[in-house]
Amino acid sequence: MDTLSATFFALADPTRRAILARLTKGETPVTELAAPFDMSLPAISKHLKVLERAGLIVRSRDAQWRPCRLEATRLREVHAWLDHYRRFWEESFDRLDDYLKELQEKEKKAHARKQSRK
Amino acid sequence: MDTLSATFFALADPTRRAILARLTKGETPVTELAAPFDMSLPAISKHLKVLERAGLIVRSRDAQWRPCRLEATRLREVHAWLDHYRRFWEESFDRLDDYLKELQEKEKKAHARKQSRK
Numbered sequence A, B: 001m002d003t004l005s006a007t008f009f010a011l012a013d014p015t016r017r018a019i020l021a022r023l024t025k026g027e028t029p030v031t032e033l034a035a036p037f038d039m040s041l042p043a044i045s046k047h048l049k050v051l052e053r054a055g056l057i058v059r060s061r062d063a064q065w066r067p068c069r070l071e072a073t074r075l076r077e078v079h080a081w082l083d084h085y086r087r088f089w090e091e092s093f094d095r096l097d098d099y100l101k102e103l104q105e106k107e108k109k110a111h112a113r114k115q116s117r118k
Helices: A003-011 A014-023 A030-034 A041-053 A073-083 A086-117 B003-011 B014-023 B030-034 B041-053 B073-083 B086-117
Strands: A057-059 A068-070 B057-059 B068-070
Touching (some): A003 A041, A003 A073, A014 A041, A014 A068, A073 B073, A073 B086, B003 B014, B003 B041, B014 B068
Antiparallel strands (some): A057 A068, B057 B068
């Protein structure tokens, strides 16, 4: 699997994303990572392996408790890929914005007409 | 599957990402989308179904040739999710930057020492 596909695949799971979110607070041992989940330690280990293979986390080789830490390079690559599409969601936001302004103008004019009739 | 997981899953394939890239040029009929790939039309249709279910593309119901177009809302959601991690890759870039500056300083000092010895 190419790097970007492996990254996206690893991110396509809410447990794995929750693990990444937890790691934003700093290096964490596996047992602590597993604690908030209603999952066996082997199940969590499997998720960690997917994240590790995708290069999204790094596990210490030295320490006996093998803490995990977030590795951001792959996320930067996703960000770079995503940036090619930025103009599309910004355009659709602009269109929504134009539409809302148009509605407001209509409201204002309708209100002005009412006032002039009084 | 939750929306974000479905989006990431749909993006975890190079053919599907290539289809999205093609759609940045505008609405495209399926046969045209399939042309650059060495794949059967049913295989391409399967990829389109994954993209459509994830909300990344929309297919026209009216036209007989059912053209596809890019739908950017889901990508905006990925961007918002990713933004929580921005400081991590920016920090690692800053660290690299500091290291390079340090190296340059050392080079300069070594050069100055050499010059003063002459």
